[in-house]
Amino acid sequence: MKAAPFAYVRPPTLDDVLAELAGGDGKVLAGGQSLVPVLAMRLGRPATLIDVTAVPELTEHGPTGRSGYRVAAAVRQRVVERDPAAQDVPLIPMAMPFVGHRELRSRGTVCGSLAHADPAAELPAVACCLDAQVEVSGPGGARTVSAQEFVTGAMTTTAGPEDVLTAVTFPTAGPGDGFGFAEIARRHGDFALAGVVCRVHVTGSGAVDSAVLTGFGISDRAVTRDVAALLATGEREEDLRPATIELAAEMVDTGGDTHGSTGYRRRLFAVLAARELARALRRAREGRTTT
Amino acid sequence: MTAAPDTPARPDTGARRLPAPVARVAAHETAAVTFTVNGTETTVEVPPRAHLGDVLRERLGLTGTHLGCEHGVCGMCTVLLDGEAARACLLFAVQCEGAEIVTVEGLGSPDDQHPLQQAFSAHHALQCGFCTPGMLMSSYDLLANAPEEAAENLPEAMSGVLCRCTGYRGILAAVSDVAGTYPDGVPEPRGCAPRMLVGRTSSGAGQAPEDAGTAAPQLTEVRLPSGPPSAVVDVTSPLTSPVDRVWGVLTDFDLLARCLPGARLVESLDEDRHRGRATVALGPVKLSFEGLAQVVERDPDAHRLRFHGQGKDTGGSATSADVVLVASPTPDGGTELTAHADVHLSGRVAQFGRALAGDVSRRLFEQFAAGVDEAAETGSVSEVTLGRRLGLAAGAARDAAVGAVRRTAQRLRARVRRRGDR
Missing domain, CATH: 3.30.465.10 (Uridine Diphospho-n-acetylenolpyruvylglucosamine Reductase; domain 3)
Structure with a gap:
């Protein structure tokens, strides 16, 4: 698999990069770890690759x-x-x-x-x-x-x-912040079938001040929701599960594929969301941020 | 683009110097690139699209680096670039000016094997040997740069290279053995003495035909593949226009094609067969399909239209679909448009797919429904509306005839975006 021919330039300044991009037929090349496979499969044929690593x-x-x-x-x-x-x-x-x-x-x-x-x-x-x-x-x-x-x-x-x-x-994180991250993929390093990222912030007394949950692999983009109200339903994983199941029904709208149906991804998402929210809350209260 | 002055940003602390600027190299020109391979500085004349794996094998005679998938998945071509493992197939040689590259030939020689090579031998960590160079270079990087990852979870840390003989146990045992023997870091590569690199001619080595299959075959009949579809799309959209006007759009193929972002009718072969062109642009992915749509059922009373569509991209990707559109009147005088499509994908686009195919198809149908509504209302679909509505950049007009329209639309889109960002 070889990329179709393209011109290559590595400009010294940002202005030069923008000048090369003018016309819209170029693509920015930094690490190329997502772009080059696309070129190799000839799913994209930009006229020019503009390498930004010399700026x-x-x-x-x-x-x-x-x-x-x-x-x-x-x-x-x-x-x-x-x-x-x-x-x-x-x-x-x-x-x-x-x-x-x-x-x-x-x-x-x-x-x-x-x-x-x-x-x-x-x-x-x-x-x-x-x-x-x-x-x-x-x-x-x-x-x-x-x-x-x-x-x-x-x-x-x-x-x-x-x-x-x-x-x-x-x-950056401050006092009272707690975080959670989890994903399920078929193999380590593959794209996630479903994943969650969350951030919980508590006040000095331990009350939930704000809570945000982002799901990925579940729609056509990462989807973010304010879940402060959801955290009022409990603080243990199993107490949060009913609410995250409801949330999954609303947030997970990918059509699914051979690796996992929509229903399976909803289930993954609901389990991961409840688990990581409970962890993030515990970490926030105990002032441990991530462990 | 500088950081706040009170906190000076640090340069990239990776052992990488700032690369020198490179003046534009045209697609069919070559550039002289100088880098060090296994301790020997060498200069090669390469076109921009030559990847490092090909250059090492075909131009420098270093065939120890194997090529498997050539799109970054299998890890066979793993080499060390400035001391860190990287995929040689995902690096163009022009990016490697000034780099220090170590291949498996540089790790050790038959007479003086690297401890990793000795351990692979002792633990029978290879069967066919095809993945071995990748495994060796990846494990060297792991033990030299991230030994803590090896201690934590070795199988995951070594998951970047595939072995199809399933010899993982031997491989992991070998790496684990070396990690135990050298807790403070694995010895340096020992095959990097200056040597003569075997030069080869540059004549077309490792170069694929530039534009294989540029002319998409002209289709005259739609044939749907058997077997389950790649994606099934069901979209129901409420439209404000009355059902008769919506039906009017559904039966006017020229107008109907314009409702689909990026699509255009090229010619009508007869009442039921229409040739068209559609472009899908998703980030770096840009596919241009030439195809045919054939109406197989048209029921004016039920406002039901069924057609088969088939398209081929010049890059060897193909798509076909069985589409049913039904317009039903709603009590408020509007219309409910339901679209059901069985979408079949083949070729490279199918490999790339994952759940994306269905998700993108669904968004396209939602945008299509909005286009139908506007067409029913006004009798046309404006480029501006199309542009604003599109998350998928409408590349409708790759051909020169409508290029001007596209540029205008892009400018307008850009303006809309900029306004939106403020």
Whole structure:
């Protein structure tokens, strides 16, 4: 399987990247771990691949502002996985081992996962759950979009053909935060049949202040819901189950495939959601964040 | 695009230097790329689309790196790139300027095997040997860079390379043995002494035909495959238009085709057979189907239309569908449009599919219903409405004739998006 011919360019600045993208026939290449298979299968034939890895500001990553962790477009998943500062966004180390395989994370980028927006991918779900801020540059200038608004459908985002996703900023965890992450896949490293990401925040007295749950692999994109009211129905997994079963009926609308029917995915989702919400709540109350 | 000034962002801490810019290399030109392979610096002249696996095997004679699936799934082609395991088939050689590459030939030699190679031999960790280079390079990366992952769950940590002889037990035993022997890190590759790399001619080695099957065959008859469909779509949409007007759209194939995002009628062969073109764009995926739709049932009293559609993409993907559309009047003077489709996919698009196929088909039908409503109301479907409605970018017009319309639509879309983002 060989890709159809394409032109290749690796511009030195973001402006040059945008100039190359003008016309809309090019594709941004960072790690290429999602894009290159598409080219190999000839499901896509862009005229030009614009490699963004030589743009200095796109290789930056680290804490930003008071409570943010920012990752620019050319930063590889494995670099983030090993960055001690990324531990401040607990969902990153929780989710990262499930992103493809080690051999893919060595080249794949965090921003590339977001831009590709596969409905079963882990990092877009984490970004949606935390409502990370996505920076996009295009012919009209730079803009910042919340992750939930950024993804508009299966492999479809608000970034147009002349835009480039330049960075994403995840909010770091604070006191009273607890997180949960789980997915079920046929094999380790495969796309999830169903997965959940959640964040629960409690007040000093332990009362649930806010709770957000994102499901992935269950629709044409990651789906996020406010579940603070749901957590009022109980705090143990089995007490939460009736409510998550109801939630699954509403949230899981994928048609299913040979790997799992809609019903099976609903069941997976309901079980994982109850389990991870209960864990996240316990972690939030005990001040342990992730364990 | 810089981080807040109070917290200076750090550069990529991976052992990767910032790559040098590369001026545009046209699709049919070659570029000189210099990298180090197993300790020897080498320069190759390659077209942009040549992947590293092919260049190593065909141009440098390093056939130890095997190619399996060539789209990143099997792991046979795993090599070390700047010290970390990576798939050689998912890397274009032009991306590797200045890189340090180690292949299985660099890990050890027959006379001086690397401990991993010795352990694979001792534990009988290979049967046919095809996956062995990938297994060796992946396990080297694991023990050198992430030994904690190996200790935690070795089978999961080694899941990135497939063995079809199912010799996993021997492989895991070998890796586990080496991990135990070298708790502080596995020894460096020992076959990286400078050597002569066997050059080969660049004549078409490893190059597929550029545009195999560019001309999609002209279909004159629709044949649906037997067997269960790849996806079944059932969509019910409430429309505001009265049922007679909706039926008017359903029986006007030119208008009907325009209601489907990305579709156009090309010619009508007779009353029941219509040739058309449809483009589906999903992120990097862009498929252009040429096809035929054949009406097999038209019931004006029940407002029921059934047709078979079939399309082929130049890249070898094919789709066909058995579609039933029924318009029923609702008490409020509107119409309920139900669409049932058995969608069959074949070729590469089917491999790519997963649940996506059904989900995307469903969204397409929902958008189609909105288009029918507008057409019933106004007698046409505007590009702007289509553009705004589309999550799937309407690439309706790949052909030059309507290219201008597309560019206008894109500009409008971009404007709409930008407004929406604020």
